[in-house]
Amino acid sequence: SLMESCKRFLFSKVKKFRSLPSTQGTAKKLRRPFSAIVAHRQTKGKGRFERRWNSPAGGLYVTLTIQEPLGENFSLIPIVAAIAAREAIYSASGVSCTYKWPNDLMRHGKKVSGILVETIIGGKSLWAFIGIGININNTIPARLKSKATSLEAICRKKIDVDDVLEALLRSFPPIYERYRKGNIAKMLISYRNACQTLGTHVVVGSGTRIIRGIAKRVTDEGFLVVSTQEGEAIIADGTLVEKGSQAKMYGR
Numbered sequence: 001s002l003m004e005s006c007k008r009f010l011f012s013k014v015k016k017f018r019s020l021p022s023t024q025g026t027a028k029k030l031r032r033p034f035s036a037i038v039a040h041r042q043t044k045g046k047g048r049f050e051r052r053w054n055s056p057a058g059g060l061y062v063t064l065t066i067q068e069p070l071g072e073n074f075s076l077i078p079i080v081a082a083i084a085a086r087e088a089i090y091s092a093s094g095v096s097c098t099y100k101w102p103n104d105l106m107r108h109g110k111k112v113s114g115i116l117v118e119t120i121i122g123g124k125s126l127w128a129f130i131g132i133g134i135n136i137n138n139t140i141p142a143r144l145k146s147k148a149t150s151l152e153a154i155c156r157k158k159i160d161v162d163d164v165l166e167a168l169l170r171s172f173p174p175i176y177e178r179y180r181k182g183n184i185a186k187m188l189i190s191y192r193n194a195c196q197t198l199g200t201h202v203v204v205g206s207g208t209r210i211i212r213g214i215a216k217r218v219t220d221e222g223f224l225v226v227s228t229q230e231g232e233a234i235i236a237d238g239t240l241v242e243k244g245s246q247a248k249m250y251g252r
Contacts, residue, residue, distance in 0.1 A: 058138035206238035
């Protein structure tokens with residue numbers, strides 16, 4: 001049964017802290033497969049490309065640690081995490097989010113969740129540290145209100161942070177199991193269907209390049225294909241730059 005096969009991917013070790021510099025840092029020190037590190041707040045939260053991540057009390061800040069044999073699919077881990085986080089948010093709050101490539105979760109154009117995946121290759125193993133930040137009951141600073149929102153603000157009531165955590169620890173294993181077995185077709189269809197980036201005009205920073213064009217599709221590796229004046233560009237890891245935006249300092 002699916003539950004049986006998922007058992008080996010369950011997060012049996014969940015460690016909770018009142019405050020941590022960052023859940024990623026603690027998870028990388030502990031390096032314990034299929035463990036979850038949770039903090040009530042983070043003092044040095046960081047997002048993708050070393051950006052700061054605002055982490056006041058009331059949000060969910062968690063790092064899931066996974067270890068797997070080196071394979072060719074691991075570029076899909078951010079998408080696996082985004083799908084699991086979206087399912088967890090929906091199941092705990094009824095709020096339906098869209099994806100902003102690669103791995104932000106949005107509601108009506110405002111960020112609800114950001115995901116940071118850091119990978120370390122050791123011997124024949126890949127370690128992935130999946131940092132997930134979800135705005136639940138935390139106050140959004142005034143300067144970010146046009147860019148970010150919280151489940152409490154959307155639902156007009158407090159949502160139990162532990163309910164969202166439990167939902168995430170439930171939603172992640174079956175999706176991860178499908179990814180490990182190579183059953184990625186349905187997963188990619190569901191991601192593409194809810195990806196608000198597709199069909200829009202984007203400005204993507206990737207390395208030192210800035211690429212402008214129309215986001216056309218997400219490849220089977222999870223890369224973004226952008227149609228530019230020079231032809232198609234395939235972006236493996238980049239950031240969608242909002243024009244004139246300070247928010248990119250905060251998004252994971």
